[in-house]
Structures are given as C-alpha cells and as structure tokens.
Amino acid sequence: MNTSEPSYREVKDQNGRVYRVGETPKQIMGYGRWVMILVPWIAMFLISTFEYGWGAAEHTLAHVYHWNLVAAFWNYTVYVIFEAGASYPTGWLREHGYLPVKRAVLIGGIMVLLSYYFLAHSQALWVAYVGYAALGGLGAGMVYSSAINITSKWYPEKKGLRTGFVNGAYAYGSVPFIFMFSFYFHPSNFVTILYLTGLILGGGLIIISFFLKDPPKNWWPKEVNPLTWKDDRRNRALRANPPAVKQWTTKEMMGTWQVYVLWITFVLIAGVSLFGTGFNVPFAKHDHFGPFVAAASAGVLAIVNGGGRAFVGWVSDLIGRRNAMTLFFAMEGLVQFGVLASGLAHNEFFFVFFAFFAGLGGGALFPLFATITPDYYGEANNASNYGVVYSAKIVGGIYGGVASAIMISSFGYTGGYILAGCLGIVAALLTLTLKQPRPVLSRQSLGVSEEETATQ
Numbered sequence: 222m223n224t225s226e227p228s229y230r231e232v233k234d235q236n237g238r239v240y241r242v243g244e245t246p247k248q249i250m251g252y253g254r255w256v257m258i259l260v261p262w263i264a265m266f267l268i269s270t271f272e273y274g275w276g277a278a279e280h281t282l283a284h285v286y287h288w289n290l291v292a293a294f295w296n297y298t299v300y301v302i303f304e305a306g307a308s309y310p311t312g313w314l315r316e317h318g319y320l321p322v323k324r325a326v327l328i329g330g331i332m333v334l335l336s337y338y339f340l341a342h343s344q345a346l347w348v349a350y351v352g353y354a355a356l357g358g359l360g361a362g363m364v365y366s367s368a369i370n371i372t373s374k375w376y377p378e379k380k381g382l383r384t385g386f387v388n389g390a391y392a393y394g395s396v397p398f399i400f401m402f403s404f405y406f407h408p409s410n411f412v413t414i415l416y417l418t419g420l421i422l423g424g425g426l427i428i429i430s431f432f433l434k435d436p437p438k439n440w441w442p443k444e445v446n447p448l449t450w451k452d453d454r455r456n457r458a459l460r461a462n463p464p465a466v467k468q469w470t471t472k473e474m475m476g477t478w479q480v481y482v483l484w485i486t487f488v489l490i491a492g493v494s495l496f497g498t499g500f501n502v503p504f505a506k507h508d509h510f511g512p513f514v515a516a517a518s519a520g521v522l523a524i525v526n527g528g529g530r531a532f533v534g535w536v537s538d539l540i541g542r543r544n545a546m547t548l549f550f551a552m553e554g555l556v557q558f559g560v561l562a563s564g565l566a567h568n569e570f571f572f573v574f575f576a577f578f579a580g581l582g583g584g585a586l587f588p589l590f591a592t593i594t595p596d597y598y599g600e601a602n603n604a605s606n607y608g609v610v611y612s613a614k615i616v617g618g619i620y621g622g623v624a625s626a627i628m629i630s631s632f633g634y635t636g637g638y639i640l641a642g643c644l645g646i647v648a649a650l651l652t653l654t655l656k657q658p659r660p661v662l663s664r665q666s667l668g669v670s671e672e673e674t675a676t677q
Contacts, residue, residue, distance in 0.1 A: 244440065269394035272498060312606075313471075335419070382535040398418060468600070469598040496641045537589060597657050
C-alpha cells in the first residue's frame with residue numbers, strides 16, 4: 222500500500238454522476254483551496270488592461286501612429302478574436318494533459334510581455350495587429366481560460382460568488398492604467414510607459430504561474446455530501462443551481478440545444494458590453510467632456526464592471542443563474558439608452574451615473590456564463606466546454622469593436638447606442654428559454670445509485 226497518496230472514494234449519485242471525495246486541497250497541492258481564488262484573481266488583474274484600458278490608450282497611439290478610429294479599433298477587435306479564440310484549444314490541451322494550467326499561464330505571461338514591446342514599435346499598422354493584438358490576445362486568452370475555470374473546479378459546490386470575484390479583476394485591474402493612459406500617456410513618453418506596462422503585467426503572470434494546480438477529475442470537497450446535499454440548508458447555492466446530472470464531454474454538450482442558446486445570448490450581450498467598454502471614453506471626448514469625466518466614466522465602468530461581478534455571482538447563488546441572467550442582461554440593455562441620453566444632453570453627472578449601471582450589467586455576463594456552463598455540463602471538462610461558449614465573444618467583439626467603429630463613423634454614436642440597447646433586451650428574453658439539460662438514460666445505464674469504490 223502506498224501511504225504517500227491521499228485516500229479517496231468514488232461515489233455515484235442517482236443520475237450516475239461520479240464524485241471523487243476524501244482528499245483535501247492541502248493533500249493535493251500543499252495549501253488551502255483559497256489560494257485558487259487569490260492566484261487566479263491576480264492573473265485576471267494582470268490581463269485586464271488589454272480590453273478595458275484600450276479606450277484610454279487609443280487616443281495617444283492614434284495620434285503617434287496616425288491611425289483613424291476604425292484602424293485603431295481593429296486592434297481592439299483583433300485582440301478580442303484571439304483572446305476568445307484561445308479559450309477552447311487551451312482548455313482542450315489542458316484537459317488532455319498536454320498543457321498544464323501553470324504552463325499555460327507561464328507561456329501566456331511571456332506573450333503579454335512581448336506584446337507591449339511590439340505596440341511601442343508599431344510604425345507599421347500590421348505590427349500592432351500581429352505583435353500586440355494577436356500575440357497579446359493569445360497570451361491573455363490562455364491566462365483567462367486557465368483562471369476562469371480553476372476556481373469552479375476547486376469550489377464546485379459554491380462557485381458563483383468566488384468565480385465572480387476572480388473574474389471581476391479582469392475589469393477593475395485596468396483602472397490604474399486607465400488613469401495613467403488618460404493623464405500621463407503622451408507622445409513624448411509612450412514607449413517608456415508601454416515597456417513598463419508590459420514588464421509589470423507579463424512579469425507578474427510569469428511569477429504567479431508556478432502556484433496554479435488543477436484538482437483531480439471529478440474531485441468534490443469531502444465536507445459536502447454529494448448524495449445528501451439537498452437536505453442541508455447551508456447548501457443554498459446548490460439548491461438554486463443544482464450540479465450537472467453528469468460530466469458532459471464537449472461532443473455530448475454540442476448535442477444539446479441549450480449550448481446554442483447560451484452561445485447566441487453570449488454573442489448579443491458581449492457585443493453590448495464590449496461596445497460600452499470600447500466607446501465610453503471616445504463618446505465622452507466627442508461630447509467635449511473633460512479628461513477627468515472621460516477617465517472617471519471609464520474608471521467607474523471598469524470598477525463596477527469588475528467589482529460587481531462578485532455581487533452578480535452572489536445574487537446568482539441565491540436566485541439561480543438563469544434568473545440572474547435575465548435580470549442583469551435586461552438592465553444592461555436599458556442603461557444604454559441612459560448613457561446616450563446623458564451624453565447628448567452634456568450632463569456629466571448622469572453620464573457617470575449610467576456608466577455605473579452599464580458597468581454592472583456589462584460585467585455580469587462573464588461570471589454568469591462561466592458558472593452556468595459547469596452547472597449544466599459539469600466541472601470535469603469545463604475548460605473546453607466553456608471555451609466553446611466563450612468563443613461567442615469573437616462575434617461579440619467584432620460588433621463591439623470595428624463594426625461599431627464603422628457604424629459610428631457613418632451614423633454617429635446615437636445609432637450605436639440604440640442598437641446596443643436593443644441587443645441587450647433580446648439577450649435577456651433568450652435566457653427565459655434555458656433549463657438544465659438531461660441525457661436520456663435507461664435504468665441499466667444508471668447502475669446502482671450509491672456505488673462506492675475505495676481507492677488508496
């Protein structure tokens with residue numbers, strides 16, 4: 222008998238789902254599972270500036286490199302395409318043992334570091350698209366995929382608040398850089414600032430990568446009985462969001478209609494969120510608000526977009542993931558009209574006020590989709606399963622970036638905000654159709670409802 226390995230047992234519930242119970246996080250990785258909240262939070266913090274800081278940095282870069290609005294926001298769009306596109310292959314490689322989570326974050330950190338060097342030397346536009354947006358997008362996408370899934374793997378019984386907290390750093394982590402780009406980023410010093418940004422973000426990712434570790438397949442915390450959790454009032458989050466009836470593979474997931482509703486809804490609401498993120502500062506400057514109001518509105522949007530994700534996750538633990546989606550997506554659609562109206566009225570107070578709620582609604586989609594996917598399809602293959610859902614951000618990013626820039630250049634900001642508001646409302650309506658998928662199983666395929674095998 223090998224006493225160096227922690228003992229565990231596998232338990233099968235009435236649906237046939239297997240749970241691996243008995244091992245503590247400290248036995249598996251040498252420290253408590255709270256570390257798998259802190260370290261992914263730092264990782265999200267370090268990659269957030271790509272997406273949420275671009276609107277503040279774009280003006281100086283466009284001036285230095287003589288880019289128009291469409292050319293500048295192609296960077297934003299290319300970044301989103303590669304960041305979202307990296308999620309599924311990173312997840313697949315991770316779950317098949319080819320790319321451990323710590324190695325993915327290490328490689329991603331190196332890419333992030335190099336991308337800011339290329340942005341500092343983008344006299345040719347293609348250098349920015351390839352060296353900054355594509356390379357940085359791949360690196361950030363590998364980090365995002367790694368960080369967003371690991372917390373739900375370690376906290377399968379209460380993932381909403383914790384995933385929301387981790388994911389929130391992907392927005393408010395950009396705030397220091399938003400203010401730096403708004404006040405201190407000038408043609409005379411932009412190279413130095415980009416070097417410093419790359420060193421801080423990429424170097425930090427390289428350091429923290431060594432602390433990340435996935436739990437074993439089907440792992441479940443031993444303090445929560447996977448067979449009797451319904452009888453324990455303390456498990457309110459599980460009662461509102463029951464565990465998936467099985468660990469679905471990506472191929473099996475693609476055979477359910479729910480994943481397509483999730484994907485289309487993600488496209489719509491991501492487009493609204495990314496539109497607000499990318500064009501809030503340009504709209505404020507267009508309406509001749511001062512740099513403080515422009516930076517403050519972007520900062521408020523980023524802080525609430527990120528900080529509100531923990532709140533959104535907590536609400537979803539209480540009322541259920543689908544109900545939370547309906548509530549926050551409807552709010553995100555409606556506040557677009559408020560942002561537009563306050564901007565056109567040149568009302569600084571209400572512009573920042575509506576930016577607050579735009580941030581809350583715009584950030585809600587990320588923890589909600591990241592948690593409803595394992596709620597529906599299980600944690601074992603969540604890195605690749607969520608990668609499929611998250612790929613919808615590619616289409617949303619095209620709308621929220623270059624497509625919106627073309628629309629605004631042709632028709633002004635009014636058309637952009639009206640369309641964004643309508644898309645948010647449609648996304649909210651689509652969520653009303655969602656329910657947890659259930660496979661068609663015979664009694665024989667389920668087997669014994671409480672089968673246990675002891676392993677050491």
